[in-house]
Amino acid sequence: MASLKKRNGIYYIRFFTNENGENKRKALSLGTTLKREAEKMLIEYEDKFQRGEIDPFNGWSPKMEAQKKRKSLSGKHMSMKKATDEFISKRNQANQKTKDHYQRA
Numbered sequence: 001m002a003s004l005k006k007r008n009g010i011y012y013i014r015f016f017t018n019e020n021g022e023n024k025r026k027a028l029s030l031g032t033t034l035k036r037e038a039e040k041m042l043i044e045y046e047d048k049f050q051r052g053e054i055d056p057f058n059g060w061s062p063k064m065e066a067q068k069k070r071k072s073l074s075g076k077h078m079s080m081k082k083a084t085d086e087f088i089s090k091r092n093q094a095n096q097k098t099k100d101h102y103q104r105a
Contacts, residue, residue, distance in 0.1 A: 011030045011032055012028060013062065031063070
C-alpha cells in the first residue's frame with residue numbers, strides 16, 4: 001500500500017507493509033511539486049510494488065527509476081537540425097516566410 005504526503009512543497013510517496021507481524025513504513029521523495037505528477041507516480045509505483053517489481057524497503061528509490069528511464073531513452077534522441085526539419089515539414093498550412101522564420105528561431 002502507498003500514499004502521498006506533501007512536505008515543504010515536495011511530494012513524497014509513503015509505502016506501508018506488514019512483515020512477520022511488524023508494520024513497516026518508508027517515505028521517499030518524488031522530486032516534484034506538482035500534485036498531478038505525484039499522483040501519476042503514486043499509481044505507477046504502487047502497482048509495481050504490489051507486483052513485486054520494486055522493493056522500497058531494500059534500496060529502491062524513485063530516483064533510481066528515473067535513471068533507468070533516462071538510460072532507456074538515451075538512444076532515442078534526435079539532433080536539433082533533424083527535429084527542426086521535422087517540425088517545419090509538418091506545418092503544411094504555413095507559408096514559406098513563416099517556415100523560414102521557424103528555421104531561424
